[in-house]
Amino acid sequence: MHLSDDDIVRSISAHSPEGIEALYDRYGGLAHTVALRILSDRGAAEDVVQESFLAVWRRGSTFQPGRGSLRSWICTIVRNRAIDRLRGDRHRTRLDSPIEGESIEPTVSDPWAAVAAELSAEEVRKALAELPAEQRQTIELAYYGGFSQSEIATKMEVPLGTVKGRVRIALDKLRASLADRMETSWPTQ
């Protein structure tokens, strides 16, 4: 039986093991890929993936549909844990962790699950390749390297405002480029 992302969130909210199983089956590969890209260590990546899904299981779903898709929620959890591991700060509790918030019942479907499924790796690679090198590097330092705005500014020897501008312009370009490739407008919720 195919479960929607909303079904999975409801199942996790009900503390059902089947909800975690469905979440893992849908996003476990993505989670592992993200963790491995950040950590470059299979054992550490597996630890992070297991810890992330166990954290969701133990704390229940705190997914907030108004703050992004289920895909981005689990991506953020895994990324944050992987970055913490990378920086040797495994026990720090992130204030921005999406699993710390209040639980809210899902009310909308995730348009991005369909977008992500439609986009091939090659299309996303091409969209990223179209970005100027310094914008692409800024995004990668932040997302996969875990560097903050000020750390990136120091590393790239540019003002703080430049980092801020590069990130926003890069994301806006990426959004437009991917929307073009999908031949659809930017999905709205």
Next chain:
Amino acid sequence: MADPMSCEEATDLLALEAVGALEPADRELVERHLATCAPCTHAAAEYADLTSLLPAALDLVPPPARLRRQLMAQVYAEATAPSRPSWWRRLVAAIPAGRPFTAIGAVAVVAAIVVGIYAVAGRNAASTSVTYTVSGTTATGTLSVDTTARQAVLTVKGLSALPSSEVYEVWLIPPHGAPKGAAFLSPGLGGGPWTAVMGGSMAGYTSIAATVEPAGGSPTPSNTEVLSGQLTVS
């Protein structure tokens, strides 16, 4: 306190937040702004969803099958545990996630299992536990299924040690369909019995078997069966 931030300023910071580069001090300002600004909350969701597509550019690296088994065994074990976990379950839970069978973990697991087996056996009188026999050319063992706790413990004697590149993988076999990899056998201390813990219901499976597989396990069993048994009451 009044929100000092404009939507234009907030949008810059939302982009930083989406890629994880926002400074902690700025995060508080952003959260304060989002609390009262629906359009920026919507923009934050869009940025978050956009950055979640970044990994789509990577070649997908599926996790090993054993990771799913470890995760779900832990989840099912916790799902069926009483509100105050028994001491041996707490011991198992204390083993670092993802590394249940490291040297230290193995000691704790085996110690817990040995006690757990007696605990399960002791509950037979309450009809919550069923025991099955398994055997192979050199190996014999038992599978104790706690139907109340939806947990099973397999103990086996007579298995040879394996090189680090191989594992004994346990398979649950339904009457129709493919065998399901359920667990790995861990060696007992000092030549004691090999053990494996499985979570979830055993209903729907008619046989159990163990095979020699490469470290990390296999998607389907190879032709290296070392023991098997029927899931009928012995």
